[in-house]
Amino acid sequence: MSTIENQLVTVTVNGRTYERAVEPRKALSDFLREDLELTGTHVACEHGFCGVCNILLDGQTVRSCLLFAVQVDGASIETVESLAAPDGTLNALQQAFNDNAGLQCGYCTPGMLMTAKEYLDANPDGGTDDQIREAISGVLCRCTGYQQIVESIRAAASAGKGA
């Protein structure tokens, strides 16, 4: 059995700083969900193919299932929980997904939202549909309903604020 010691990790998630002892093999995705109880980040394939677990690490999207929690010591992370207001009011991007049937089954939604946030922060005017499709090409929607997701992202851009 393992005699490997836990390591201390200090990380800022959605503006709040956490300190936890974790086993080195613990994925960041599991750390967020189990240790910090931030279950908004979904896990699906758990080996980097689907992009559902995408989060923002120091401002850039990464697959949280392909990082170990010990690696993010000192980093700043944003998850889907960062989007809505504290009282639960959806932000413009979330509202656009709601209005345009962009959620569908909802499983890929956290990955889509964080990837779309990164895209809209860099392209506030929404760019072209091809650019939107390229931006979300690394996130699998198993409902295969990409059309509504593209429309949601375009609508969020038209609403004037991505996130």
Next chain:
Amino acid sequence: MKPAPFTYHAPTTIEQALGLLASEPDARVLAGGQSLVPRMRLRVEKPATIIDINRVVGLDGISVDAGAVTVGALVRQQTLVTHDGVAAVHPLLREAGSYAGFHTTRHRGTVGGSIAFAAPWAELAATTTLLGATITVRSTKAQRTLAAKDFFLGPNQTALAADELVTEVQFPPAPAGTGFGFHEASPRYRDYATAAAAASITIADGVCSSAALVLLRAAPTPLSIDVASMLVGRVVDDAAIEDVVQSLAGLDPPTDIEASGAHRRRLAVTLTRRALADAWVNAQEAVA
């Protein structure tokens, strides 16, 4: 699945990293982790020790000097493909590098990691071979520099010894009047390449003065085709390209669950036509 337990080290200097590599018997280097971690999750790999080099200082520089590009092993693939100075002298690095995964995986995936991992579909491996790059590796004992053509030995097999770390990749300047082409076929958008072709052509006095072609997945390693002997001194028109295509008849690409060797050979022919045609057009623009 969850990875097997491992002991974790996060050295901050290259000397510390090399010392760990020399002393830990069952260690793997963790860079971007976009290939290694999936394999650990599938438990194809169960290293006892992980040496995370992400905090090692001095491995993440890019320099462009008189057309030569030097890329530190820890440079993220997305940093490479979005670097305008690199694209200005070696547009192939942006063109081919953009096929490596998705922008999200390229935020983590590193240039050195892609080369050390030597996946048979690795576009960056093809570019090092085509551009005549050299790869610098270090251990506690020595530093050596290998030509890309001598580095890749087979699928996921390289000349890297167990105690060696890739530290840097150097791309020499392209001659004036050089154009590049890169084309890839994959079963799904942005999925791993079933086949790919990278080409370069240099024009002098209106004709081809040098040319190179590298095929991915046509052989166990990036395969260089001697196109210079067929193209130098000629205008690279359809007839010239068909001469190259004729020479590919003997290709014997691997058959696997994704594609038969025969299908890969047909893809190699089509992608070669496109890559050479693009390289010629781009070379004409470069001399214009």
